[in-house]
Amino acid sequence: MAKGTLLYAQSGGVTAVINASAAAVIGEARTRKVKVLAARNGILGALREELIDTTKESAAAIRALAHTPGGAFGSCRYKLKSLEADRAKYERLLQVLQAHDVRWFLYNGGNDSADTAWKVSQLAGAFGYPLHCIGVPKTIDNDLAVTDTCPGFGSAAKYTAVSVREAALDVAAMAETSTKVFVYEAMGRHAGWLAAAAGLAAQSPDDAPQIILFPERAYDEGAFLAKVRKVVDKVGWCVVVASEGIQTTDGRFVADAGGGTDAFGHSQLGGVASYLAGKVKAELGYKVHWTLPDYLQRSARHMASKTDWEQAQAVGRAAVRYALEGRNAVMPVIVRSSDAPYRWKVEPAPLSRIANHEKKMPAGFLRKDSFGITARARAYLAPLIRGEAPLPYGGDGLPRYVTLKNVPVRKQLPRWQE
């Protein structure tokens, strides 16, 4: 074993492939004889000194981890303030890192996590402790800056496109005497990347989804209802994909999924799809159905994209390499050199350019009528859902997902006063 340990942690909303990154980190570190500890529940576990000894996991378990969704070590939503404002926490973090001889820290997450990783990376300078901190990208929202795409997004995008195509076949069959309009609510509070991916389900203009609603465009109810009627008149039925983050012209969310009332004052916990379906039913009289896949869309490892899965592992391996090479405050990002044939590689990018930035969809990705995606968007999105990531099933008909032993490391320090 090399001198020093590597600490890995998962942060923010988990994905179908974040554990593939974890498996790649552990696998690469094992090859290089580096011991990997994992923090339980992200940076919180590091503060609480709740660490897991990954050397207790078998090689088979780590291989199975690569196809298991969720976050095997637990994740967290927890934001560190600046070194000055949260000095006590950083000092505690440093004590934990020192107690366990952590020389390399890998933080696997999205925007907020890149910010945390960047702040932790500054510990070396501020406290004179030799730490190499690397961010590992992950988010189904696809909103990280610099990287061409984010591991996790491609699989959720594939789930979205496949689910919309399948549901559309159902609706088409029922439309004559039953449901004519179906509404699918896609995740994406600020950017419509997943809603856009639904557009890959369509091969010609009358294919589903005939209408996509993006948070990048104000929701115009009159235009929406007119479009639904037009599609039903022509096609016989209509599939709508709506981003959860769509807003009215005055900037209110059409429906706040977490709140008690929607933007129009109706009391519900429903969200956008239930609102739109209700409007279509009330105003146009069509029978409607709607779906809110919620966590299913980000945990559906059974529908993972092979491209996405490979990239999740590639950034995990690269992160270990960068750490051991002595880099600090960087993230391995995906760089695309060609759409067709699709070519990509992994390169380091400074965390400072990624933390707290949010990548929006380029305006050129949305059609002028704002109800669909352009050829440019399609060229960008298409490679990301390609290929089916291998998944072993058990004789019981369920995927063989692994539960790690997660053996805790003995604590060296007094309990943390949160």
Place this chain on the structure above:
Amino acid sequence: MAKGTLLYAQSGGVTAVINASAAAVIGEARTRKVKVLAARNGILGALREELIDTTKESAAAIRALAHTPGGAFGSCRYKLKSLEADRAKYERLLQVLQAHDVRWFLYNGGNDSADTAWKVSQLAGAFGYPLHCIGVPKTIDNDLAVTDTCPGFGSAAKYTAVSVREAALDVAAMAETSTKVFVYEAMGRHAGWLAAAAGLAAQSPDDAPQIILFPERAYDEGAFLAKVRKVVDKVGWCVVVASEGIQTTDGRFVADAGGGTDAFGHSQLGGVASYLAGKVKAELGYKVHWTLPDYLQRSARHMASKTDWEQAQAVGRAAVRYALEGRNAVMPVIVRSSDAPYRWKVEPAPLSRIANHEKKMPAGFLRKDSFGITARARAYLAPLIRGEAPLPYGGDGLPRYVTLKNVPVRKQLPRWQE
């Protein structure tokens, strides 16, 4: 070609494998040199003389049909009354059958469709027209009498168990700082078969779903909330699977997914999961998420059970065989001879025993505390989700689903006055 044609039609809510039955019907008929016409939108197409010539479809298209979800010829929700009450319709139907020399009629559907098939089967006697009418079972609700299970259910059951297991891994990872309770709404207005299938996701008592709510048991809000709290205290998080048809002790639906208000007077189009999630949040203060998969659960051919897929094809082949053998008013049903190893065969059963009956879950399938399934239920359900039905994907990362040409047959009769 044999003398006479065979008419096939799809009815009621479609499934992931009803087209597998259609493909088997067409394939078996081709082997026997029998011409198959399909009615567009079920019995409505027969009444309207909107028939499709399936001989125009290539062998490759019919093979692809076997793995395409939805209903390739269109389905309908349309109920015929008795021969006396709807005499004009039956006469019209007879004219259409005669005009196209239809000697065999196969109707692929659930309870209502078995009733329609039974009524049509009586035409031969009533009008002296030589017709052989066979029902082909199909429904994700698994509520057909006589048959051990219904093609379509096993695949929806597998989707349910896999989705719940995947989402649970997500919730488990997030619970420390975010979502603690996740609610999954399963289809099943009158019987909790699909909710019960979610129980297959659990291997030990603390596994998700820790709570299942069945329409067979009155919804007791106090007991439900107490159980949620207990599970969160012990496990750290809780996954609830609720059947859309759960009712209060006085027989009101907890939330009417199609209506404007729930059983407690709140205005919403949401359904059961949004209601339960709202209650958990309000009463227990936990962060909640919920999902309404809706049509996704019955159209997810990508998650079809091999057992189910094989049975869907077996009943399709048997239906053709029965028809050509001269049987009338029967349905090929699944007969189970053993749970382990799972053994089944197809046998004919009289439509009169199936039409208008509804198979409930046996009381012995529900645990005494009513929040889960028993070992007996598990023994019944387990074989139905086993195996993964083969599915070819395109280079674009999407399943290769087929769109048939659906070439219309030239009409021989005047337009039907509906």
